[in-house]
Amino acid sequence: MIFYKTLNNWYSNNKRELPWRKTANPYYIWLSEIILQQTQVAQGLPYYSAFVAEFPSVFDLANASESQVLKLWQGLGYYSRARNLHATAKYVANELNGKFPDNYKDLLKLKGVGDYTASAIASICFNEVAAVVDGNVYRVLSRYFGIDTPINTTQGNKEFKALAQELIDKKDPATFNQAIMEFGAMHCKPKNPNCDTCPFINSCIAYNKSEVENLPVKLKANKAKVKHFNFLVILSDDNQTVLEQRQGKGIWQNLYQFPLVETKNEVGFTEMKSLAEKHQLLKDRSFELSLYNKESIVHKLSHQHLHTKFWIVKLEDELKSGVSIASVADYAVPILIGNFIEAFNF
Numbered sequence: 001m002i003f004y005k006t007l008n009n010w011y012s013n014n015k016r017e018l019p020w021r022k023t024a025n026p027y028y029i030w031l032s033e034i035i036l037q038q039t040q041v042a043q044g045l046p047y048y049s050a051f052v053a054e055f056p057s058v059f060d061l062a063n064a065s066e067s068q069v070l071k072l073w074q075g076l077g078y079y080s081r082a083r084n085l086h087a088t089a090k091y092v093a094n095e096l097n098g099k100f101p102d103n104y105k106d107l108l109k110l111k112g113v114g115d116y117t118a119s120a121i122a123s124i125c126f127n128e129v130a131a132v133v134d135g136n137v138y139r140v141l142s143r144y145f146g147i148d149t150p151i152n153t154t155q156g157n158k159e160f161k162a163l164a165q166e167l168i169d170k171k172d173p174a175t176f177n178q179a180i181m182e183f184g185a186m187h188c189k190p191k192n193p194n195c196d197t198c199p200f201i202n203s204c205i206a207y208n209k210s211e212v213e214n215l216p217v218k219l220k221a222n223k224a225k226v227k228h229f230n231f232l233v234i235l236s237d238d239n240q241t242v243l244e245q246r247q248g249k250g251i252w253q254n255l256y257q258f259p260l261v262e263t264k265n266e267v268g269f270t271e272m273k274s275l276a277e278k279h280q281l282l283k284d285r286s287f288e289l290s291l292y293n294k295e296s297i298v299h300k301l302s303h304q305h306l307h308t309k310f311w312i313v314k315l316e317d318e319l320k321s322g323v324s325i326a327s328v329a330d331y332a333v334p335i336l337i338g339n340f341i342e343a344f345n346f
Contacts, residue, residue: 003144004169004176006199011179014186016041019048021178026100026125027058033117034085038078041185047076058100061086062093070255070332077301077335079252084112104130115161123173131164132177133157136184141167142216143188146205150219225304228266231258231337232276233292233344236315240322242281243331251301256331258310266296272311286316292344299336310340 015021018041020032031051035044050072055061061069066086073082088110092100101107103126107118115133122128131137138151141160149156169176187194195207206212234242243256261275273289276282292310299306323331328346 003167004179007179007183008169008172008175010187010199011175011182015178015182016186018045019052024125024174026102026121028052029121029124030088030100030113030117031085033120034081034112035076037081037117039076044076047073055089058089058098059093061089066254067332071330074332074338075335079255079334081112083253087111088113100125102126104128120177123177127172127174129165129168129170129173131161131168131173132181133161133164134181134184136181136188137164138216139190140180140184140188143193143206143212144200144204146209146211146215148215148217151216152218152221222303224300224302227304227306228263228296229306229308230261230263230267230272230275231308231310231340232261232279232281232313233258233310233340234281234287234313234315234319234322235325236317236319236322238318238320239325240319241325241328242319243323243328243333251304252334254332256333257337266307266309272309276311276313282313282315288314288316290314292340297336306336308336310344 020028023029032044032048035048035051039047051061054068054072055064064086066083069082069086070079073079073085076082091110092098100121101110102122104118104122107113107121108115110118113121119130119132122130123132138156138160141147141163142149142151145163147159147163149159151157151160164180167176187198193212195201195204195212198204198207201207204212206215232242242259244259245254245256246252247254259279259281261272261279263271263275267275269289269291272291276287276289290312292312296307296309299308325346328341333341
């Protein structure tokens with residue numbers, strides 16, 4: 001049986017009921033694809049529902065403030081996705097009269113839309129024969145065809161894209177793309193795949209050569225950098241604190257955080273007390289310092305691991321120009337700080 005026929009048959013019997021599979025509206029498909037970049041369906045689903053409820057059209061999203069978008073995105077990580085989402089919504093609403101491009105080539109021009117997302121939207125919404133290639137697709141194809149070309153190389157990208165394009169169902173590219181992604185996510189899983197009940201068991205090269213656990217091949221990434229973050233959680237007599245908006249192109253751009261003191265190594269109470277006394281917000285002011293978490297919280301990002309401590313600074317006078325403690329939870333913050341805010345019960 002032709003590859004796509006076997007795949008589509010499996011999909012028709014095993015696919016999950018997901019809200020974005022009930023529509024071909026490019027706004028909803030685009031929204032779901034951006035949210036699901038580097039995010040599992042279980043985690044992304046409530047965010048998708050929240051965005052659809054809050055911004056039912058691309059015009060609603062375009063008219064929102066960046067802080068509203070970032071707040072709703074809080075916890076998903078990779079915040080550049082949210083900023084690109086907002087920028088593209090503005091472009092589509094204001095420059096394209098709310099209509100998304102109807103082909104792969106023009107979709108690719110949208111901010112935050114790469115090969116995979118453009119292929120997904122073009123095929124699902126406009127029936128264009130454009131094969132998707134994501135982590136799930138790499139895994140299925142590398143195992144079935146026994147391909148050991150590293151997937152995180154230029155050669156690998158080209159090889160798997162060409163193969164997927166060759167295999168795609170030319171008459172129904174939307175179903176094929178969704179089927180192969182679903183098969184990789186639900187059946188041909190990274191760990192403990194369901195090989196015993198696989199419809200491709202007789203023709204899968206990796207299975208028949210006992211190579212399933214070794215494929216796909218991925219070159220090792222550079223070792224993550226270790227950074228030491230110390231947040232000063234200032235609490236004043238007039239029930240205020242300080243939140244600062246991060247600037248620049250680094251992590252957490254435009255999100256809010258407590259004043260940060262970054263150190264080369266983990267610091268103890270005495271050293272932190274000295275650093276706090278020199279901080280511009282606390283210089284020549286009386287305060288009590290205490291450590292909220294004795295063990296550093298390790299927050300792992302793709303290229304760096306943040307060893308984090310939260311230091312409670314009880315200020316013995318008024319801030320006057322700070323942020324009301326009661327409003328802290330309303331600000332868009334990184335999930336690391338959001339978890340602290342929730343635990344500290346602001």
